[in-house]
Amino acid sequence: MNKNFKIYAIIFIIIMVIMALFEVNKKEVTDWRKNFDVNEKSPFGLFVFNEEAKYLFKNNLKKTDQSPYNYYNQYKKGLHNILVVESDMDEESWNTILDQVSKGSDAMVITTYIPKKISDSIGFFSSQMSFGEQNVLKLTDKKYQNDFIKLDKFPSGKGFTFIKPEVEILGKAIENDSATHVNFIKAKIGKGNMYVHSEPLFLTNYYLLRNGNVKYTQDVFSYLNDRETVWFVESNTKVSQFFMRFILSKPALKYAWWVFLGGLVLFVFFNAKRKQRIVPVIEPLKNTSVDFVKSIGNLYLQEGDFHDMMAKKAQYFLNKVRIDLLIDTRSLDEEFANKLHLKTGKTIEMINEAVSLIKKGQDPYAAVMKEDLTRMNQLLDEILK
Incomplete structure (x- = not known):
């Protein structure tokens, strides 16, 4: 080792x-955040209510994470119940719920906040009514007088004021000093009813698991008709895909x-x-020009097109003559041969033989052999030395 x-x-x-x-x-460490998440088992999550809701609504409950605006644009529903629990919805969705209620559906909205424009249309004003550490939730109906929930952990203290006469009061919150404020109302909107409860804590795990508190929850939902209920659940309750x-x-x-x-x-x-990094070996750049020329030459040899090779060699030779020796190459006549003879110092016989092979390479109908290409290549290279 x-x-x-x-x-x-x-x-x-x-x-x-x-x-x-x-x-x-x-x-x-206990998480006391009011998350109202249907998947959370923390005190103020809705895991227990989510599990028991199917029995509370007699297996006639449908959950959706779509907004009410998108949901009702996609589905056309008959008369039904609507459930909203502490959901941050846009104004269009609230208006959509009001529209469904006016057609005869009932809505149970359990939330601490509703946009003022919507609450004004229903007929109440929502505000902070109490900062007490404890209060008791009770219903006003005499048959429910023995059913209540005592909130001893962070009650919201929200309630309703400036309630219109046509709005029915269904429940109140009572503080230790006997002060009360309205927290559960019913408003008639068109053909349907809107139920609004300002304290969603009674649906959380902490309170539903305490003895006697379930009865209050059953009483609240007993106001809804026995029919299909659509529960709009926050989209952030989706299971993580990480x-x-x-x-x-x-x-x-x-x-x-x-x-x-x-x-x-x-x-x-x-x-x-503790380890030195390996120094990479850098190969020097290679001159591939020669390899390229060899590859092109081999290609021509494999094709066996000696005539084309002679024509290209002649073209290259005449270009060099024009540029380097300044001799006109438009006419390959006796005058051209003499000028090339004088400037290169090569014999006139060599010049004439080279000119003859150049003309043969430029003639598309001339019969060319491998020996002609070899001889022309030798002569032209010798002349340009």
């Missing part, structure tokens, strides 16, 4: 011992995952620090 491995092992063991001590001494969601949802697996990542980072850090 080498020295480095021992160091890594000791560091890892120390980290594990420290984390184990923290885990043993850690106190469970591939690590299961591991991160379990405290033990989550700690194990972070310890693994921490150990991996330490290993990479110390291991990389």
